[in-house]
Amino acid sequence: MANQHRQPRQGTQIHVKQSCTIEQLLSKHMQGKSTTAIKQLLSKGVITLNGKPIKKLDVMLEPGMTVQMLPKAEPQFKMPQGVRIVFEDKDIIVINKDSGLLTMATEKQQSKTAYAYISNYLKFYNPKDKVFIVHRIDRDTSGLLLFAKSPMIQEELQRDWNETIQQRKYLAICEGYLEQNEGVIRTYIREHPKSLKMSVCEANDEGAQVAITHYKVINKKHGYALVELELETGRKNQIRVHLAHIGHPIAGDVKYGAQSNPADRLCLHAHQIKFTHPTTGRTIELKSPLPQEMKIIFEQ
Numbered sequence: 129m130a131n132q133h134r135q136p137r138q139g140t141q142i143h144v145k146q147s148c149t150i151e152q153l154l155s156k157h158m159q160g161k162s163t164t165a166i167k168q169l170l171s172k173g174v175i176t177l178n179g180k181p182i183k184k185l186d187v188m189l190e191p192g193m194t195v196q197m198l199p200k201a202e203p204q205f206k207m208p209q210g211v212r213i214v215f216e217d218k219d220i221i222v223i224n225k226d227s228g229l230l231t232m233a234t235e236k237q238q239s240k241t242a243y244a245y246i247s248n249y250l251k252f253y254n255p256k257d258k259v260f261i262v263h264r265i266d267r268d269t270s271g272l273l274l275f276a277k278s279p280m281i282q283e284e285l286q287r288d289w290n291e292t293i294q295q296r297k298y299l300a301i302c303e304g305y306l307e308q309n310e311g312v313i314r315t316y317i318r319e320h321p322k323s324l325k326m327s328v329c330e331a332n333d334e335g336a337q338v339a340i341t342h343y344k345v346i347n348k349k350h351g352y353a354l355v356e357l358e359l360e361t362g363r364k365n366q367i368r369v370h371l372a373h374i375g376h377p378i379a380g381d382v383k384y385g386a387q388s389n390p391a392d393r394l395c396l397h398a399h400q401i402k403f404t405h406p407t408t409g410r411t412i413e414l415k416s417p418l419p420q421e422m423k424i425i426f427e428q
Contacts, residue, residue, distance in 0.1 A: 300355050
């Protein structure tokens with residue numbers, strides 16, 4: 129589904145009405161083109177008959193034949209490392225982001241962000257195009273991230289977020305083996321005003337927000353558990369706080385108490401997103417497989 133919005137340009141078809149050589153046909157069709165220019169076109173393989181390139185000027189054509197002139201190759205944007213487009217249409221764009229890449233700019237980092245990369249990509253094809261942030265994932269989390277292409281679509285997605293997003297699933301590798309293979313973690317969490325670190329709190333604490341995470345253990349090996357997590361609420365650092373709260377912090381998550389770092393990164397991946405398209409009403413379901421550096425932990 130990647131880049132399905134950018135369809136390649138169609139070539140030109142020339143229908144042969146009378147017997148002639150390819151040189152005669154192209155000279156008539158491309159008035160002003162010299163024999164040398166036509167030779168160059170043929171040498172590039174962009175003139176075809178029945179799908180096969182014509183290379184010689186004296187190739188004979190008969191009435192009823194169709195010659196195809198392939199379009200000139202358009203320049204392609206080279207996406208910087210760390211971002212891959214998995215879905216695009218006229219309204220939205222969904223990317224797969226690597227761990228270590230910010231969603232949007234900070235005071236320290238302005239240009240190397242997922243937002244900047246996608247903005248540059250769109251402007252490459254149309255300087256008037258813009259991109260708008262709908263939601264974020266942490267810099268050290270990899271996986272699927274949704275953007276809007278207009279303020280109207282952004283507003284619509286954010287306004288009806290809980291209704292639009294049918295499912296959001298993450299994969300995490302956490303330290304130790306969970307007591308139960310599946311369950312629900314429900315707490316209140318809040319952000320510390322100075323450290324900006326999230327923590328579990330009481331319901332009546334200032335700034336407390338309810339946070340609900342459903343989990344299911346997929347695999348256990350080498351003292352780690354691969355866990356699939358589904359968000360019922362979308363609080364900041366929710367999964368990280370919840371897994372640390374039950375005594376199984378995410379591997380590589382020093383901020384929330386992890387003691388190991390087997391993949392040299394935070395082992396959290398935005399694996400799946402299922403949502404209702406804001407204009408077509410169609411259900412879009414996208415998945416991103418577990419990154420190799422996380423996967424290898426269970427293959428060793």
